[in-house]
Amino acid sequence: MKTTGANLLRILLERQGIHTLPGIPGGAILPFYDALHGSAIRHVLARHEQGAGFIAQGMARVTGRAAACLATSGPGATNLLTAIADARLDSVPLVAITGQVSQSLIGTDAFQEVDTYGLTLPITKHNFLVRSAAELLDVVPLAFQLAESGRPGPVAIDVPKDVQNATIEIDALPEPGRRQPLAPCPDEPIDALAHLLAHAQRPVLYLGGGVISSDASALARALAHRASAPIVSTLMALGAIPPEDPLFMGMLGMHGTQGTNFLLEEADLVLAIGARFDDRATGKVAEFCPRATIAHIDIDPAEIGKIKTAFLGLVGDAADILRRLLDILPPQTRPAWRARAAELRATYPLQHPPRSEDPLHPVNLCRFLGEQLPADAIITTDVGQHQMWVAQAYPFRQPRTLLTSGGLGTMGFGLPAAIGAALAAPGRRVACVSGDGSILMNIQELATLAEENLPVAVLIFNNTHLGLVRQQQELFYRQRYEASRFASSPDFAAIARGFGVRGERIDPMGDPLEQISAALAGEGPCVIDIPIHTTANVYPMVPPGAANRQMLIAQPEPAHA
Amino acid sequence: MPNQMTHATILELTVRNHPGTMSHITGLFARRAFNLEAILVVPLPGGENSRILLHMANEPKLEQVERQLVKLHDVLSVRQRTDLAPDIFQQLARTLA
Ligand SMILES: Cc1ncc(C[n+]2csc(CCOP(=O)(O)OP(=O)(O)O)c2C)c(N)n1
Numbered sequence: 001m002k003t004t005g006a007n008l009l010r011i012l013l014e015r016q017g018i019h020t021l022p023g024i025p026g027g028a029i030l031p032f033y034d035a036l037h038g039s040a041i042r043h044v045l046a047r048h049e050q051g052a053g054f055i056a057q058g059m060a061r062v063t064g065r066a067a068a069c070l071a072t073s074g075p076g077a078t079n080l081l082t083a084i085a086d087a088r089l090d091s092v093p094l095v096a097i098t099g100q101v102s103q104s105l106i107g108t109d110a111f112q113e114v115d116t117y118g119l120t121l122p123i124t125k126h127n128f129l130v131r132s133a134a135e136l137l138d139v140v141p142l143a144f145q146l147a148e149s150g151r152p153g154p155v156a157i158d159v160p161k162d163v164q165n166a167t168i169e170i171d172a173l174p175e176p177g178r179r180q181p182l183a184p185c186p187d188e189p190i191d192a193l194a195h196l197l198a199h200a201q202r203p204v205l206y207l208g209g210g211v212i213s214s215d216a217s218a219l220a221r222a223l224a225h226r227a228s229a230p231i232v233s234t235l236m237a238l239g240a241i242p243p244e245d246p247l248f249m250g251m252l253g254m255h256g257t258q259g260t261n262f263l264l265e266e267a268d269l270v271l272a273i274g275a276r277f278d279d280r281a282t283g284k285v286a287e288f289c290p291r292a293t294i295a296h297i298d299i300d301p302a303e304i305g306k307i308k309t310a311f312l313g314l315v316g317d318a319a320d321i322l323r324r325l326l327d328i329l330p331p332q333t334r335p336a337w338r339a340r341a342a343e344l345r346a347t348y349p350l351q352h353p354p355r356s357e358d359p360l361h362p363v364n365l366c367r368f369l370g371e372q373l374p375a376d377a378i379i380t381t382d383v384g385q386h387q388m389w390v391a392q393a394y395p396f397r398q399p400r401t402l403l404t405s406g407g408l409g410t411m412g413f414g415l416p417a418a419i420g421a422a423l424a425a426p427g428r429r430v431a432c433v434s435g436d437g438s439i440l441m442n443i444q445e446l447a448t449l450a451e452e453n454l455p456v457a458v459l460i461f462n463n464t465h466l467g468l469v470r471q472q473q474e475l476f477y478r479q480r481y482e483a484s485r486f487a488s489s490p491d492f493a494a495i496a497r498g499f500g501v502r503g504e505r506i507d508p509m510g511d512p513l514e515q516i517s518a519a520l521a522g523e524g525p526c527v528i529d530i531p532i533h534t535t536a537n538v539y540p541m542v543p544p545g546a547a548n549r550q551m552l553i554a555q556p557e558p559a560h561a
Numbered sequence: 562m563p564n565q566m567t568h569a570t571i572l573e574l575t576v577r578n579h580p581g582t583m584s585h586i587t588g589l590f591a592r593r594a595f596n597l598e599a600i601l602v603v604p605l606p607g608g609e610n611s612r613i614l615l616h617m618a619n620e621p622k623l624e625q626v627e628r629q630l631v632k633l634h635d636v637l638s639v640r641q642r643t644d645l646a647p648d649i650f651q652q653l654a655r656t657l658a
Contacts, residue, residue, distance in 0.1 A: 121581075121584055126633075
């Protein structure tokens with residue numbers, strides 16, 4: 001078969017199972033766009049390449065399979081970088097394809113030439129600059145294989161225009177790249193872990209995002225019950241364990257509940273599963289779990305001992321290791337330890353006013369959304385206080401129902417990720433909880449949303465501030481507020497309507513929850529602008545750099561006359 | 562891992578001889594703030610692979626360095642060369658001077 005590099009790239013992507021491809025065209029990628037014409041691949045035209053990158057991330061985070069996105073050279077490629085870096089820190093399988101100037105022009109400072117290879121090098125699992133059309137036959141399957149195998153992550157493929165235009169004679173197409181099986185963890189450390197668990201008095205499971213990527217949620221829950229070990233979760237593992245489970249203690253760390261962080265102070269064995277001891281989770285590392293022996297299961301050998309020395313490290317797929325552990329671990333009842341966990345949970349609930357008094361308190365709002373939306377609804381967030389309130393209070397009941405930028409903490413993630421989630425999970429309800437700061441960072445994707453007409457509700461928790469910044473200035477910078485208050489607030493409902501999306505502004509004077517419920521019940525995409533307290537803080541909060549036991553908690557409101 | 566190793570170490574890597582491999586390796590050292598004193602690269606017979614010697618002094622996170630290096634797609638193997646005297650790089654430098 002005689003074909004062009006561009007056409008070959010399209011065929012290879014089709015064979016990878018790519019049917020939805022977000023991107024934005026431009027000169028250096030036009031031969032490939034021409035090859036897309038008439039293809040079964042549905043191109044989704046984003047309005048900013050960062051939007052395209054996060055749409056692809058939304059698809060990948062919901063399905064667990066690599067998604068791809070497209071951009072042209074130069075500014076197209078640089079606009080993608082944030083979404084690639086974000087995928088790296090949250091271990092999301094993403095294949096970013098960029099056009100590049102023709103090879104004869106590389107190095108001449110040609111129009112829209114930028115060193116995409118060099119720029120993506122430190123933020124990808126691996127990257128390629130394709131030098132001939134024939135190389136595509138190896139590079140494309142390998143890119144997907146690398147993105148999905150082991151610890152998932154982003155891979156970048158930079159394709160010069162002359163490579164896309166080149167003609168090539170091919171007799172056979174390669175097999176699509178697939179997740180490679182891992183070397184199984186040997187038996188000895190699993191036996192040793194069973195022994196540790198059997199002899200511990202106060203074991204705790206510390207779950208990270210790896211539990212979700214390895215589909216090990218049900219196994220982790222089974223282990224907790226077998227070993228009578230309470231479970232704490234990072235932001236990335238929310239959804240692995242339903243909140244009503246009596247052993248579930250919720251999120252640990254900077255904005256975790258007090259009981260959760262105190263429990264870790266008392267634990268004598270902490271088993272980390274697919275978690276990486278991120279500083280937002282551990283607080284001051286030297287004082288994290290001071291009485292505990294650490295055991296660590298991770299797919300990435302470099303994570304074991306990276307931050308905290310593990311007494312026992314197990315490298316492999318968490319689901320496989322947990323299954324084999326459950327085969328040999330005898331049940332343990334530990335009534336006193338279970339009771340202690342229940343007591344800590346009951347003693348330190350999230351502090352918030354009752355719904356009847358303050359329906360728009362963010363904690364009440366998140367709980368209300370949990371009642372309104374089905375258990376399989378997908379929630380994306382942006383970054384800030386609203387993200388932490390969602391993490392604390394929304395009842396995530398299934399894995400992959402929370403999509404949030406955990407590692408990079410990228411404002412602007414929420415809306416495009418929600419679009420990607422809705423594209424990848426037709427028929428599911430998708431809601432993006434955002435802030436009035438974050439939503440502006442990728443608001444142009446409302447045009448994409450309108451065009452695709454997806455069932456995405458955008459809920460803006462509008463406090464007229466960069467709330468999390470304001471909170472830090474209040475608590476740690478002596479209330480010297482600088483650049484955290486918006487002097488002007490756009491009319492988000494009108495903006496939404498301008499994009500052709502239903503827009504509602506909630507009136508706190510009427511019955512606000514009733515209005516939100518009515519807005520959610522309408523057809524198609526919508527933006528719901530919800531005025532919340534302008535100066536509410538997220539509590540508890542561990543001051544940056546402090547130990548987790550040093551949480552700040554809400555001060556009682558001064559009584560108003 | 563806070564391990565107390567502070568003397569000089571030579572790591573030997575076998576890598577794919579591919580433009581970009583060197584950037585991946587030096588980029589890793591820069592990004593993770595690992596110390597790198599000297600580096601020597603020679604193509605192996607056949608031209609497919611290259612051998613790299615890395616000289617690290619006072620690197621407390623040696624094990625972490627090795628684990629991160631192994632993860633690079635173009636790095637085929639990593640081992641410590643305790644048999645080589647760390648001053649081979651100085652000797653080489655003298656012959657170049
Ligand atoms: C791209 C980006 N720029 C800056 C920040 C720093 N930052 C973290 S939270 C925050 C404020 C977010 O404000 P908003 O979206 O309104 O959410 P709120 O905290 O008010 O809920 C800022 C500026 C960031 N996380 N991402």
